[in-house]
Every structure is written in C-alpha cells, then in structure tokens.
Amino acid sequence: xxxxxxxxxxxxxxxxxxxxxxxxxxxxxxxxxxxxxxxxxxxxxxxxxxxxxxxxxxxxxxxxxxxxxxxxxxxxxxxxxxxxxxxxxxxxxxxxxxxxxxxxxxxxxxxxxxxxxxxxxxxxxxxxxxxxxxxxxxxxxxxxxxxxxxxxxxxxxxxxxxxxxxxxxxxxxxxxxxxxxxxxxxxxxxxxxxxxxxxxxxxxxxxxxxxxxxxxxxxxxxxxxxxxxxxxxxxxxxxxxxxxxxxxxxxxxxxxxxxxxxxxxxxxxxxxxxxxxxxxxxxxxxxxxxxxxxxxxxxxxxxxxxxxxxxxxxxxxxxxxxxxxxxxxxxxxxxxxxxxxxxxxxxxxxxxxxxxxxxxxxxxxxxxxxxxxxxxxxxxxxxxxxxxxxxxxxxxxxxxxxxxxxxxxxxxxxxxxxxxxxxxxxxxxxxxxxxxxxxxxxxxxxxxxxxxxxxxxxxxxxxxxxxxxxxxxxxxxxxxxxxxxxxxxxxxxxxxxxxxxxxxxxxx
Amino acid sequence: xxxxxxxxxxxxxxxxxxxxxxxxxxxxxxxxxxxxxxxxxxxxxxxxxxxxxxxxxxxxxxxxxxxxxxxxxxxxxxxxxxxxxxxxxxxxxxxxxxxxxxxxxxxxxxxxxxxxxxxxxxxxxxxxxxxxxxxxxxxxxxxxxxxxxxxxxxxxxxxxxxxxxxxxxxxxxxxxxxxxx
Numbered sequence: 001x002x003x004x005x006x007x008x009x010x011x012x013x014x015x016x017x018x019x020x021x022x023x024x025x026x027x028x029x030x031x032x033x034x035x036x037x038x039x040x041x042x043x044x045x046x047x048x049x050x051x052x053x054x055x056x057x058x059x060x061x062x063x064x065x066x067x068x069x070x071x072x073x074x075x076x077x078x079x080x081x082x083x084x085x086x087x088x089x090x091x092x093x094x095x096x097x098x099x100x101x102x103x104x105x106x107x108x109x110x111x112x113x114x115x116x117x118x119x120x121x122x123x124x125x126x127x128x129x130x131x132x133x134x135x136x137x138x139x140x141x142x143x144x145x146x147x148x149x150x151x152x153x154x155x156x157x158x159x160x161x162x163x164x165x166x167x168x169x170x171x172x173x174x175x176x177x178x179x180x181x182x183x184x185x186x187x188x189x190x191x192x193x194x195x196x197x198x199x200x201x202x203x204x205x206x207x208x209x210x211x212x213x214x215x216x217x218x219x220x221x222x223x224x225x226x227x228x229x230x231x232x233x234x235x236x237x238x239x240x241x242x243x244x245x246x247x248x249x250x251x252x253x254x255x256x257x258x259x260x261x262x263x264x265x266x267x268x269x270x271x272x273x274x275x276x277x278x279x280x281x282x283x284x285x286x287x288x289x290x291x292x293x294x295x296x297x298x299x300x301x302x303x304x305x306x307x308x309x310x311x312x313x314x315x316x317x318x319x320x321x322x323x324x325x326x327x328x329x330x331x332x333x334x335x336x337x338x339x340x341x342x343x344x345x346x347x348x349x350x351x352x353x354x355x356x357x358x359x360x361x362x363x364x365x366x367x368x369x370x371x372x373x374x375x376x377x378x379x380x381x382x383x384x385x386x387x388x389x390x391x392x393x394x395x396x397x398x399x400x401x402x403x404x405x406x407x408x409x410x411x412x413x414x415x416x417x418x419x420x421x422x423x424x425x426x427x428x429x430x431x432x433x434x435x436x437x438x439x440x441x442x443x444x445x446x447x448x449x450x451x452x453x454x455x456x457x458x459x460x461x462x463x464x465x466x467x468x469x470x471x472x473x474x475x476x477x478x479x480x481x482x483x484x485x486x487x488x489x490x491x492x493x494x495x496x497x498x499x500x501x502x503x504x505x506x507x508x
Numbered sequence: 509x510x511x512x513x514x515x516x517x518x519x520x521x522x523x524x525x526x527x528x529x530x531x532x533x534x535x536x537x538x539x540x541x542x543x544x545x546x547x548x549x550x551x552x553x554x555x556x557x558x559x560x561x562x563x564x565x566x567x568x569x570x571x572x573x574x575x576x577x578x579x580x581x582x583x584x585x586x587x588x589x590x591x592x593x594x595x596x597x598x599x600x601x602x603x604x605x606x607x608x609x610x611x612x613x614x615x616x617x618x619x620x621x622x623x624x625x626x627x628x629x630x631x632x633x634x635x636x637x638x639x640x641x642x643x644x645x646x647x648x649x650x651x652x653x654x655x656x657x658x659x660x661x662x663x664x665x666x667x668x669x670x671x672x673x674x675x676x677x678x679x680x681x682x683x684x685x686x687x688x689x
Contacts, residue, residue, distance in 0.1 A: 008635070008645040015632055022625040065638065065647035 003059040006052055007074045007127060009045045010084060013038055014120035018113035028108045032099060035112035039092045042119065046081070046088040053081040057490060058500040060129060068502045069190045073129030075501050078487040079331060080126040083258050086335050087122050089469065090250050090342045091115070093462035098243035100458045101349050106152050106241065114151065115247065118144035125255050129501055131182060131189040134259065135175050138223070142168050145252060148244045149236060160236035167232040171222035178215030182267075185212060192501035195266045195494050206270055213268035213275065217260070224256030226316055227285040230309045234293065237308070238301035238358070242349025245301065249308055250342030254334050257315045261330060264319055265491040272322065279320035280411050287313030287418040294425045300348045300358040300433065303425060304341070307384065310418060311337050317415060318399055321406045327488035329398030332480060336383070336391045336473060343380045343466040347373065350459050351433060354449050360429070362446065365438035374434045376463055381426040383470050386419050391474035394481060510560070518560040525553035533672050534658045534665070543668035547675025555683055563687040573616040620684065623677030631670025634663045 017038025024030035052059055053076055060075040062068060076084075095115070102111060121141030128134050146168075150161035183189055185205040186197045198209055218229070225233040237249050268275065290310030297303045311333070318330025350373060351366060352358050367374045379390070386392035396419060403412035473480045490496065529550035536542025558566040576597040584590060597611065638647030650662035 002642065004642075004644045005639055008639070012632060015628065019625050019629050022621060025619075025621060061644045063635070063644055063646050065644045 001048065003052065003056075004061045006045070006049055007059060007061045007076060008063070010042065010049065010123040010127060011120055013042045013045055014116040014123065017041075018116040018120070021110075021113040021116065025110075026108050028104060031112045032107065035116060036095060038116055039088075039095045043085075043088040043092055046085040049076060050081045050085050053078055058496050060501045069188055069193045072133060073190055073192070073501055074127045075129035075192070075497065076127055077490045077497060078483065079258070079262070079491060082331065082335055082483060082487060083126045083255070084123055086338045087119060087126075087251055090247065090338060090466070091119050093342065093346070093466050094243060094247045094250075096462040096465075097246070097346050097349065097459060100455050101346075101353065102241055102243040103152075106244075109151065111148075111151060111244070114144050114148050118148065118247070122251060122255055125259060129191050131179050131191060131194065134191075135172070135179050138175070138259075139172060141252065141255065142172070142223075145248055148248065149240050151240065151244065154239070157239045160239035163232050164236040167222060167229075171219045174215050174222075175219035178212050178219060181212040181215060182209075185209065190501070191266055192498040195498055196502075198267055198270055209268060210271040210274060213264070213271070216263055216268070217275075217278075220256045220260045220263070221282075224253050224260060224316075225286075225309050225312055227282045227289060227313075230286070230290070230312075233309060234297075234302060234305045237305040238299065242301075242345055242352065246342045246345035246349065249305065249345055250338050253308055253312055254315075254338055257312060257330075257334060260316070261319055261327070261491070265327065266494060266497075276320055276322055279316060280408060283313045283316035283320050284411055284414045285313075286310065286316060287415060291418045291421045291425065295421065295428075298360045298432075300351065300360060300363070300429065301345070302358075303360075303429060304344050304348065307422065307425070308341060310422065311341070311384075313418070314396070314399060314415060317411060318402065320411070321399075321402050321408055323402050323406055324485070324488050324492055325398060325405070326402035327491055328481070328484040329395055329402055331487050332398060332484040333392075333395035335480065335484070336395050336470070339466050339470050339473075340380055340384045340392065343463055343470065344377070344384065346463050346466070347377045347380065350456075350463070353459065354451065356446055356449060360432040362439060362442045363433045364436045364442075365434075367434040372460070376460075376467055377434065378430065379467060380470060381430065383474060385423040385426050387423070389474055391470050391477065391480075394474070394477040398481070398484075515560040518556050522553045522557050525556070526550055529553070529672075531657070533668055536668055537659065537664060543671030544675055546668075547672040548679065550672065550676050551679035551683070554680055558683060558687060563684050567684065571618040571620075573618070574613040575616060576611050576613045579612045620677040620681035623673050624681070625677075627670045627673030627675075627677060629670070630673065631667050634666035634670065637663050 017035055020034040020038070021031045024034060058075060058077045060073060062071040062073055064071050066072075098107070098111065098115075118141060121137055121144055124137030124140060125134060128137055146161060146165050149164055150158055179189070182194070185208055186194055186203075188194050188197060197203060198206065200206075222229045222232075233253070237245055239245075240248075264275070264279075287310050290306050290308070290313060294303045294306035294310065297306060314333050315330045315337070318326040318328075318333065320326075348358065351363065354370070355363055355366075357363060383390040383392045386396045396415065400412050400415060403409070403415070529546045529548075529552075532541040532549055533543055533546030534541075536546065554566055554570065557569070561569075577594060578585065578590070635646035637649055639645050641647070641649070646663075646667075648662055648664050650660050654660050
C-alpha cells in the first residue's frame with residue numbers, strides 16, 4: 001500500500017464510519033455494526049502504519065500534491081504511530097464496552113459517529129505536519145469532546161461540559177495567537193521547515209521564539225491539564241457515562257501531552273535554559289497536586305480523574321529532563337497510561353452498573369460477589385502505582401534513572417513520593433470498594449442490578465483484553481521500551497523527519 | 509407577524525437566491541466565491557422562507573417529497589397505463605384531487621443531517637481520484653472542456669459542492685431546530 005494512502009486512511013476510515021452511521025440515524029443496531037467495522041479497520045490500518053514506520057522511520061505525504069512548505073503535510077514517525085495504535089486499541093475496547101455499558105438513548109443519539117469523529121481528530125493531531133492544521137485538528141477533537149461530554153444532557157453533565165468548553169475556548173484562543181506569532185516571526189507553518197528555521201542561530205527573530213513558545217505551553221498546558229491549569233479536568237471528566245469518559249480520560253489529555261513533546265523537541269529548542277527548569281517545576285507541582293487532590297476525594301471516578309493530572313506530571317518530567325532516556329520514559333509512560341487509565345475507568349463502570357453508584361461510602365463488598373473483577377482492578381491499579389514487575393514501574397524506572405543521571409534529584413524525589421501516595425490512594429479504592437463489607441444502610445436503599453452472565457461477560461471482555469496488553473508490557477517490557485527509545489531518538493534527531501517531509505516535493 | 513408582501517416576494521425570490529448561490533459555488537475556483545459562501549447564500553433562501561411562512565411550511569415545501577402509488581401488488585400494475593399514471597402523479601400532476609382515491613402516498617424527508625453527511629462524503633471522496641492515479645490524496649484533476657458561466661469542472665469543484673451541501677445542511681439544521689422552540 002503506498003504511503004500516500006496509508007497516511008490518509010486513519011483520517012478517512014473514521015470519517016466514512018461516521019458518515020455511514022449518519023445514514024443509519026436512530027437505527028442503533030446498524031449504527032453499532034458500522035462503527036464496529038470502522039473500529040476494526042482503523043486498528044488494522046494503525047498496525048500497517050506502524051509496520052511501515054518501523055521500516056522507513058518517517059513517512060510523509062503532501063495532500064493536494066503541492067510541495068512541502070505550501071501544501072498540507074501529513075507525516076508519521078514512530079511516536080505518532082505509537083499514539084495512533086494505542087488510540088485504535090482503546091477505541092476498540094471502549095466500543096466493545098459501550099455495546100452493553102451505555103444506555104440505548106445515548107447510543108441512538110449519535111454516540112458512535114461522535115466517537116469516530118473524535119478518533120479522526122486524534123489521528124489528525126498525531127499525523128499532521130503543519131502548525132495551523134494541528135490547531136484545526138485540535139478543534140475537531142474538542143468539538144467532539146464537547147458533544148460527547150454533554151450527550152444525554154444530565155444536569156451534572158451540562159455543568160461539567162460548560163466548564164470544559166469555556167476553558168478550552170480560552171486555550172484555543174491562546175493557541176491560535178501562538179500560531180499567528182510563530183508565522184509572523186518565521187514566515188512558515190510547516191513543522192519541518194520551522195524546525196530548520198529555528199535551528200539557524202543567526203535568524204533575527206530567534207530571541208522572540210520563547211514568547212511564542214509560552215503561548216503554546218499555556219494553550220496545550222490547559223489541554224493536557226498541567227499544574228496551574230488543571231481545574232477543569234476533575235470538574236468535568238467524572239460527569240459523563242463511563243463509555244464516554246473512559247476514552248476521553250484515557251486519551252485526550254495525552255494527546256495534549258503528545259503535542260507538547262512534539263513541539264518542544266521539534267521547535268522550541270532555542271531557549272532551553274529558561275524552559276526546562278520551568279517545565280521541571282511545573283511537572284513537580286502537577287504530580288504533587290494531582291495526587292493530593294485524589295487523596296481528598298471520595299468518589300471512584302473523581303479519584304481516577306485527579307490521578308490523570310498526577311500522571312501528566314510524570315510525562316512532563318521526561319520532557320523537562322530532556323535526555324534521550326527521559327523522553328523515551330515519557331513516551332513509555334504515555335502509552336502505559338493510556339491503557340491503564342482507560343481500563344480503570346471501564347472497571348469503575350462495571351462496578352457502577354451493578355451497584356448503581358460511584359460513591360466510595362456507598363460501595364463495598366465487591367470482592368465477595370465479583371472476585372474476578374477485583375483481581376482485574378488490583379492488577380491494573382498496581383500497574384498505575386508502579387509496583388515492580390508491572391508496566392508503570394518500567395516507565396518510572398526510566399524516568400527516575402534519567403533524572404538521576406541528569407542530576408535532577410529533587411524532581412526524582414518528588415516523583416517517588418508521589419508514586420507512594422498513588423499506591424496509597426489505589427489502596428483506598430481497593431479497601432472501600434472491594435474489601436470492606438457493603439454498608440447496611442445502603443443495602444436497603446439501593447438494590448443491586450440483576451446480573452446477566454452473558455452481559456457481564458461482554459463487559460469484562462474489553463477489560464480483560466486491555467489488562468492482557470498491560471501485563472504484556474509489564475512482564476515483557478523490552479519491545480515497548482525499545483520502541484519508546486526509538487521514538488525518542490527520532491524526536492531528538494530531526495534530520496530524518498525534515499529530510500523526508502521537505503524532499504517529498506515530487507510534483508507529478 | 510406575517511406580511512403578505514414579504515411572503516409573496518419570498519416565494520419568487522427563493523429560486524433566485526438558490527440560482528445565485530449555485531452560480532457563486534461554480535465561480536469560486538478562480539474568483540471570490542466558493543462552496544462555503546455559496547452554501548450560506550443558499551441557506552438564506554430557506555431562512556427567509558421560514559421567516560415568512562414558518563419553518564414547518566418550509567420543511568413541507570422543500571424538504572418533504574410525497575410519492576404516490578397504488579396500494580398492494582396487483583396484476584394491472586405491469587400495464588403501461590399504470591406506469592404512465594405513476595409518472596404523472598409523481599411529477600407534474602401532484603395535487604391530491606387529480607390522483608385516484610385508492611392511491612397512497614409515501615413521504616420522503618430530506619433531513620439537513622443527510623445533507624451534511626452527503627456533503628462530507630462528496631468533499632472527502634473528491635480526493636480519491638488523486639489516490640487512484642498513484643498521486644497524493646486530493647491531487648486535483650480537471651476535465652478538458654470548458655462550460656460557459658460554470659467554467660472548468662474537476663475534483664476541486666466536487667469538493668466545493670460538498671462544502672456547499674455541508675454548510676447548507678448545517679445552517680438549516682440550526683435554523684429548524686431553533687425555530688421549533
């Protein structure tokens with residue numbers, strides 16, 4: 001398959017899937033079939049892209065066949081292929097979960113097409129090679145997020161969605177300003193060409209680049225929920241149903257993080273003496289505040305939401321240390337976190353399906369009735385906390401080692417403490433939800449939903465699949481570590497990327 | 509408030525608006541215009557119609573098609589006479605009084621959402637010919653002949669037509685939803 005097609009397919013498959021869903025509007029079973037086909041095709045396509053990228057390192061196409069700095073560039077390297085593949089895997093898992101885990105009304109009113117369009121946005125962010133298109137794809141992604149967060153229109157949901165919309169509009173405005181400033185400074189929006197321009201030491205506008213970079217840091221910082229800008233996240237992520245929030249929580253903040261890593265390795269490299277210490281401080285506070293916030297919560301989904309913030313801190317830590325090992329650690333951590341976080345949200349959904357509440361005070365005794373689910377939760381939660389042979393451990397090991405090698409002792413110390421508190425708050429969920437007996441007062445109030453073995457099995461299936469993947473990356477971490485190192489290498493040595501994108505000017 | 513002058517004028521202006529919007533759509537490649545602005549102008553036609561007559565009337569007039577046919581399956585349905593009646597009832601003699609009593613009608617609705625879907629489909633499919641020739645997605649290919657007023661046709665025209673339908677459907681969806689209270 002030619003690269004031209006392979007790079008466009010991740011955008012076209014979800015688009016056509018969503019269009020087919022629209023054609024079967026309100027016939028919910030047909031919509032589900034179409035969406036399922038699209039998800040499988042997307043996953044296959046992501047794997048093929050991964051294979052191609054592993055063979056060629058970077059592939060690029062110019063949409064419209066206009067040469068590179070003027071045309072619309074789509075490019076994929078190992079990092080973007082990794083993001084795309086993991087997005088496709090959790091997309092399929094969340095789809096499988098939604099077949100039983102989401103109410104019919106939401107499915108009928110456009111859950112599937114919105115989900116597919118959201119995935120198209122993610123693919124666009126990962127594949128674009130142009131600063132302005134990056135902004136546009138982020139808008140595509142966010143509009144779908146708005147719609148999904150408010151789908152169904154519960155009171156809490158609308159409240160969360162309004163907060164989300166308001167702050168993200170602000171972020172988009174900042175991003176657009178940043179794009180404009182960058183364009184007026186360097187006269188180009190093509191990432192590869194910009195990367196070459198900012199590496200010319202005699203360029204007259206180079207000292208002004210840090211100003212543009214601050215716009216991007218704040219804009220994507222809001223989207224990735226880093227330290228002072230994270231308040232919207234715990235206010236909105238716990239409100240929608242699990243089939244929606246698991247995908248958004250698992251992937252969207254990481255997409256912001258992906259972009260930060262991409263831009264701060266490709267473009268904003270000239271003023272690292274100022275930027276890296278700033279990032280280090282931000283990452284330390286992000287970890288700490290996130291995990292302390294989680295400790296204060298008594299709602300299953302809210303605890304998980306706060307943990308997203310704390311995990312974002314780790315990803316930022318790798319960027320702040322800025323050595324090949326540290327960036328590789330960040331990438332490993334992003335991939336690990338996408339799977340683990342989605343899986344934890346899905347498990348919370350299964351618990352809530354049976355017990356009809358997310359509140360820790362009202363839950364209890366799950367271990368007695370659903371031992372399998374408890375084991376699934378325990379393994380995933382320990383992965384998140386980073387207990388040795390599981391996947392979170394390897395990510396943290398890479399980051400901590402890179403930090404020690406670079407002499408960032410405070411940051412490493414903070415990260416290890418945060419790791420411990422994470423373990424504490426996972427134990428808290430375990431104690432409250434699974435271990436303690438079910439409160440007697442609640443037993444009378446809220447009847448448990450009747451159990452249907454086939455249905456339960458369908459809910460378990462995606463969780464087991466994701467857990468298998470998490471265990472694989474934990475117990476046999478070598479392939480993923482290698483892959484992350486390769487991706488980090490590609491990010492830090494931009495020669496292949498710029499050459500491939502800019503040499504692609506074949507005007508046929 | 510319904511004024512008879514406005515309502516009558518709009519009835520004749522609507523086709524004019526639509527014609528103008530299509531003209532804008534086609535001239536867009538080399539002059540100011542194009543799918544987006546064409547779609548907006550096209551939607552003005554229906555928005556004014558909805559202002560004058562109410563959105564329900566607009567939907568009934570332009571976005572709902574009644575198809576007449578006889579009920580059941582009978583042997584005389586194969587006859588040329590029936591075919592002729594079928595065509596006549598569904599094209600120029602649309603009014604109920606000329607159609608026979610035992611005829612049924614089916615309602616085909618053109619929802620704005622379908623227009624949006626079709627528009628997206630057209631716009632995205634316009635890039636595929638480039639792929640089929642082994643070139644990057646959305647590489648333009650043009651027909652040789654030039655048509656007066658419209659100009660040359662090619663895949664970018666198809667893209668613009670898709671945008672036209674998308675914008676039209678989007679605006680109509682918003683207008684119909686909001687006027688429904």
